[in-house]
Amino acid sequence: MKKRVLFVCLGNICRSPAAEGVFLHLLEQSQAGERFVVDSAGTGGWHVGKAADARMRAAASRRGIHLASKARQLELADLNRFDHILTMDASNLSQVQALAQEAGGSSVARIEPLLSYRSRFDLSEVPDPYYGGDEGFEHVLDLLEDACSGLLQALDD
DSSP, rough: OOOEEEESSSSSSSSSHHHHHOOOOOOOHHOOOGEEEEEEESSOOOTTTOOOHHHHHHHHHHTOOOOOBBBOOOOTHHHHHHHEEOOOSHHHHHHHHHHHHHTTTTOOEEEEEGGOOSSSSSSSSOOOOTTSSHHHHHHHHHHHHHHHHHHHHHOOO
16 A cells, blocks of 8 residues: 655645655655655645746756646645645644644544654754745755655655
């Protein structure tokens, strides 16, 4: 049975599509892609249907990571469609947990911060690089590569 993983941020154009791309890249490198279903979503719907931010796509591309997904908003059904929902910050975590409570606690998904899987950085949230410079996108990718590696290792155990 495939493990189903969903990455969630605010608008689904920077952090969560990058996490999706990083995780897919790691799966490809480890030849484990067939064992997973991977997606991303935003708690807000402002960017639905749009590609990831061009700056994030460029930063990811420099690392050999392709970001192909289109933005979508988190849905109630996602709580049962995915086994693991990984959030980028405390606000995203709170919003996903509130949605799970709205569903009456029937969610099958394990909801947790993505950075709980990090090993090299002493941060608990992935900062939103949207209003900053290029270095913010690079830093986010560093964090995501670290945390996604830990996540993959944990899910493979």
